[in-house]
Amino acid sequence: MKHVVCGIDLGGTNSPFGFVEKDGSIAAGSAVKTTDFGTFSDYVNALLDEIGKTQSKLKDTKIVGFGIGAPNGNYYTGSVQDAPNLRWKGKLEFAKMLTDKTGLPAYLTNDANAAAIGEKLFGNAKEMDDFIIITLGTGLGSGIYCGGRLLYGSTGFAGEVGHIVVDFNGRQCGCGRKGCLEQYASATGIKKTVIEMLAGKETESVLRNYSAEEIDGKTIHDAAKQGDKLALDAFEYTGEVLGKALANAVAYSSPEAIFLFGGLANAGEYILEPTKRHMENNMLNNFRDTVKLLPSGLKENTAAIIGAAALCWNEI
Amino acid sequence: MKHVVCGIDLGGTNSPFGFVEKDGSIAAGSAVKTTDFGTFSDYVNALLDEIGKTQSKLKDTKIVGFGIGAPNGNYYTGSVQDAPNLRWKGKLEFAKMLTDKTGLPAYLTNDANAAAIGEKLFGNAKEMDDFIIITLGTGLGSGIYCGGRLLYGSTGFAGEVGHIVVDFNGRQCGCGRKGCLEQYASATGIKKTVIEMLAGKETESVLRNYSAEEIDGKTIHDAAKQGDKLALDAFEYTGEVLGKALANAVAYSSPEAIFLFGGLANAGEYILEPTKRHMENNMLNNFRDTVKLLPSGLKENTAAIIGAAALCWNEI
Numbered sequence: 231m232k233h234v235v236c237g238i239d240l241g242g243t244n245s246p247f248g249f250v251e252k253d254g255s256i257a258a259g260s261a262v263k264t265t266d267f268g269t270f271s272d273y274v275n276a277l278l279d280e281i282g283k284t285q286s287k288l289k290d291t292k293i294v295g296f297g298i299g300a301p302n303g304n305y306y307t308g309s310v311q312d313a314p315n316l317r318w319k320g321k322l323e324f325a326k327m328l329t330d331k332t333g334l335p336a337y338l339t340n341d342a343n344a345a346a347i348g349e350k351l352f353g354n355a356k357e358m359d360d361f362i363i364i365t366l367g368t369g370l371g372s373g374i375y376c377g378g379r380l381l382y383g384s385t386g387f388a389g390e391v392g393h394i395v396v397d398f399n400g401r402q403c404g405c406g407r408k409g410c411l412e413q414y415a416s417a418t419g420i421k422k423t424v425i426e427m428l429a430g431k432e433t434e435s436v437l438r439n440y441s442a443e444e445i446d447g448k449t450i451h452d453a454a455k456q457g458d459k460l461a462l463d464a465f466e467y468t469g470e471v472l473g474k475a476l477a478n479a480v481a482y483s484s485p486e487a488i489f490l491f492g493g494l495a496n497a498g499e500y501i502l503e504p505t506k507r508h509m510e511n512n513m514l515n516n517f518r519d520t521v522k523l524l525p526s527g528l529k530e531n532t533a534a535i536i537g538a539a540a541l542c543w544n545e546i
Numbered sequence: 547m548k549h550v551v552c553g554i555d556l557g558g559t560n561s562p563f564g565f566v567e568k569d570g571s572i573a574a575g576s577a578v579k580t581t582d583f584g585t586f587s588d589y590v591n592a593l594l595d596e597i598g599k600t601q602s603k604l605k606d607t608k609i610v611g612f613g614i615g616a617p618n619g620n621y622y623t624g625s626v627q628d629a630p631n632l633r634w635k636g637k638l639e640f641a642k643m644l645t646d647k648t649g650l651p652a653y654l655t656n657d658a659n660a661a662a663i664g665e666k667l668f669g670n671a672k673e674m675d676d677f678i679i680i681t682l683g684t685g686l687g688s689g690i691y692c693g694g695r696l697l698y699g700s701t702g703f704a705g706e707v708g709h710i711v712v713d714f715n716g717r718q719c720g721c722g723r724k725g726c727l728e729q730y731a732s733a734t735g736i737k738k739t740v741i742e743m744l745a746g747k748e749t750e751s752v753l754r755n756y757s758a759e760e761i762d763g764k765t766i767h768d769a770a771k772q773g774d775k776l777a778l779d780a781f782e783y784t785g786e787v788l789g790k791a792l793a794n795a796v797a798y799s800s801p802e803a804i805f806l807f808g809g810l811a812n813a814g815e816y817i818l819e820p821t822k823r824h825m826e827n828n829m830l831n832n833f834r835d836t837v838k839l840l841p842s843g844l845k846e847n848t849a850a851i852i853g854a855a856a857l858c859w860n861e862i
Binding site for chain 2: 302358359360374376377379381382383384385386387388389390391393394395398405406407474477478479481482483484485486512514515516517520
């Protein structure tokens with residue numbers, strides 16, 4: 231009998247899940263559409279139906295627990311609270327509902343924390359006790375390991391590096407404050423940088439051929455690959471803001487490595503090189519050359535499921 | 547037979563020590579003058595002599611270990627490396643030397659970490675797993691507890707909140723960089739703020755009666771107590787910079803409480819009130835009203851010895 235954990239990635243549009251073995255391989259998977267359901271209860275029932283159907287196609291596979299990565303997910307309560315990209319508001323007791331309906335243990339945390347546990351169990355951080363993962367998607371998420379354990383803090387919400395303010399008079403953030411790191415270092419952030427640069431400079435750029443809507447991490451990366459000066463400047467600026475913020479993060483928790491994951495991290499050296507340079511140039515003496523800046527060892531398309539499952543494997 | 551830990555506070559000028567019982571009470575103590583010794587080895591021998599003399603005056607007291615708080619102290623190596631305020635440079639293997647000479651366990655960390663452990667064992671953080679202590683002396687030191695354990699990070703130097711840069715174009719710091727938090731929030735920091743304000747404003751102030759040398763945390767506090775506008779403005783500005791930095795620290799590790807300790811913290815509400823207000827005003831939603839800002843529960847004159855001893859009691 232093969233034991234698997236069902237890792238669930240509760241996303242704003244889709245909720246893919248996968249049966250993840252203890253070595254991190256995915257035995258099977260499917261998804262439900264998050265937006266199809268008017269109530270959270272209907273969503274959970276449909277999700278469990280689909281999980282049941284997927285399991286019935288496999289021989290000798292036993293689900294031993296659930297791991298969930300969710301926006302605004304709180305590990306301590308197993309619930310999701312007022313996630314901006316979900317239609318269901320209030321406190322969604324996701325972990326408890328799964329356990330009540332199946333009798334199996336269920337654990338929940340936010341997406342970036344799940345990625346951190348995935349990196350520790352199945353990625354490039356297996357031998358590390360102190361590291362940070364930075365997920366550069368639409369926003370900037372982070373998961374922080376200290377002394378071999380994920381940092382949750384007193385509220386369960388620790389590790390909000392994306393909402394560390396780097397400029398108190400800076401860009402407006404969705405959180406209501408100004409100058410949060412994710413307004414600079416994320417797909418959204420570099421897009422804003424490019425649009426500001428296009429408006430403020432006369433520099434020739436292939437990015438002038440795109441509408442504001444078409445400009446995203448990928449088009450900026452493509453332009454940089456062609457040697458486009460403005461796109462390269464945008465990566466340089468993003469790396470400067472991120473590198474300085476990471477130097478501050480290092481003064482806080484002194485990680486052995488910082489992993490970059492997700493959308494913007496796919497730009498590889500275009501983002502890694504300036505980030506690393508500015509991080510080192512702004513580092514306190516004690517920490518100089520002590521921190522590796524590395525790409526994540528997780529595959530982008532399965533990381534969320536693997537990370538969510540890792541949370542559960544880590545507990546049971 | 548009473549068991550005690552010998553807590554040692556290696557300071558630039560003096561090295562007081564005390565025999566600390568498991569409940570935090572001090573059975574006896576004395577000191578040697580740090581600056582009296584040309585070599586570190588001579589210093590250690592004289593220190594052990596004085597410890598022996600002090601012990602011989604007590605009945606039935608057994609030293610079971612040493613705890614040391616030291617500038618630039620590294621818990622992992624038990625050594626002090628190139629501390630700016632000590633004449634002996636290079637790596638001083640303090641913990642190992644004590645153990646070699648006495649056969650007793652010896653543990654070492656920096657002053658602010660020792661204060662954090664003291665706060666946890668003997669102060670106001672006994673029931674807390676996640677908290678930060680900020681020591682506002684000449685500089686700004688910090689010790690961070692996460693999940694019931696002190697945060698050391700991969701290097702042993704984690705928790706350098708005083709060297710988190712709050713303004714990359716800001717005041718010159720002794721570390722060689724610009725705009726470190728301790729250049730604003732410390733006795734040195736508020737003194738710089740006052741001197742800038744005296745130079746830049748026409749405001750009447752009793753502080754104009756002092757030379758730059760005479761202006762310090764105490765004279766500024768005294769002026770504030772008299773209602774001096776400039777002194778009050780200086781506390782307001784210090785609280786603003788510190789409060790914003792603490793809001794960022796909360797986004798990182800989500801503590802239950804932040805304790806202020808030492809020199810500038812003695813100004814009580816003059817520093818606590820503006821710090822708390824600016825911290826809350828700049829807090830990410832998830833963390834609003836989750837963090838208590840409190841005075842330390844340690845007494846200033848014994849905290850360093852108690853904290854150093856707590857480190858050892860925590861281990862043995």
